[in-house]
Amino acid sequence: MKSIPVVLLSLCLVMSCDPDGGNPTPDAGTGQDAGTNQDAGIPDSGTNQDSGIPDSGTAPDSGTTEDAGIPDSGTAPDSGTTEDAGTPPADAGTTPDAGTTPDAGTTPDAGTIETSCGVPYLGDPNGALDFKIKALGPDWTSYPLTTGSTLTVIEPIQGGRVSFVGVYDVINIDPCGVSILGALKNPETGRLTLDSRTANLQRGPDGRGSNIDLDDASFSNVTLCPNQWSAKNLYDEDYELIVILKDSLGKKVLQKTLMVRPACNVPGEEAFCRCICKAGYVLGSPCP
Incomplete structure (x- = not known):
């Protein structure tokens, strides 16, 4: 019976059994200060109290060094707003008469441009x-x-009966051999009557042109009556008057249209005029 304890004791010595039995390493996992390393060679590890880097990351004025190489950088006096920068010349873009040349399109001295008919050019050759x-x-x-x-x-x-249609206050055209076309149109049916004339315009003191009143041949003689073309009277009714002015070369052309009312208003001729100008007039029918 006394030999059993000796054997057990021998086994424990071989297996390094502790007095409590089963846990061979003294205080394994529960060593005093294990995991907290109290004073374990790393003073204040993780907080670096005075650990060789004074105020590391919080150096005074770090990144905001006073006058750091660029005094007043970005706020230099008048930086980007130098006096009159970008607009130095006085009145730039508004030079006197810029874009508003006096008499633009009616150039002074345009009357000195010679033409084939001896009447000076009316206005500016480059004007409208x-x-x-x-x-x-x-x-x-x-x-x-x-x-x-x-x-x-x-x-x-x-x-017969006509209307003499002409032009005045004409500008920016060669006055020689212009074409003046006049037409009267019934706006309800679209039918019209027209006449075209070639004339030299006279030049007035203002440098603008017009037909010569005493020369009715220079006006468009728009034939109206006897009324063989319109479905309504050619008096006291609304019609479209169309006028086209063109220079001799056909380079400048302008058309204008007005609503007008033809009238038999020549003293002493009203009755005859109304007779031959009425709607449905039969050619040759007697008139008073």
Whole structure:
């Protein structure tokens, strides 16, 4: 019986058994300060109290060093706003008369440009053509036409009834051999009557051109009556008046249209005019 403890003791010595039995390493996993390394050669490890890097990461004025090589960098006096930068010349872009040349399109001295008919050029060869419309009235003097104007119906030398249509205040065209086309159109049916003339325009003191009133042949003689073309009376009714002005080379052309009312308003001729100008007039029918 005494030999059993000796054998057991021998086994324990071989296996390094502890007095408690089963756990051979003293305080294994529970060693005093194990895992906390109290003073284990790394003072204040993880907090680096005074660990050779004073105020590491919080150096005074780090990244904001006073006057660091660029005094007032980015805020230099008037930087990017130097006096008058980008707009130095006084009145830049607004030089006197810039883009507003006096008489643009009606160049002064344009009247010195010679033409084939001896009438100086009207205005500026590079300017846009423009004109206004006029007609001969009952007294054979011209008057301006605007929308709604009365258009006089007159008896020409050749008989019948016409309206003499011309132009005035003409600018920026060679006055020699211009073509003046006049037409009267029934806006309800689209039918029209027209006449075209070639004329030399006269030049006025203002440098603009017009037909010569005393030369009715220079006006477009728009034939109206006897009324063989319109489905309504050629008096006291609304019609479209179309005028086309073109230079002799065909390079400058302008068309204008007005609504007008033809009228038999020549004294002493009203009755005959109304007879041959009425709708449905039969050629040869007697008139008073």
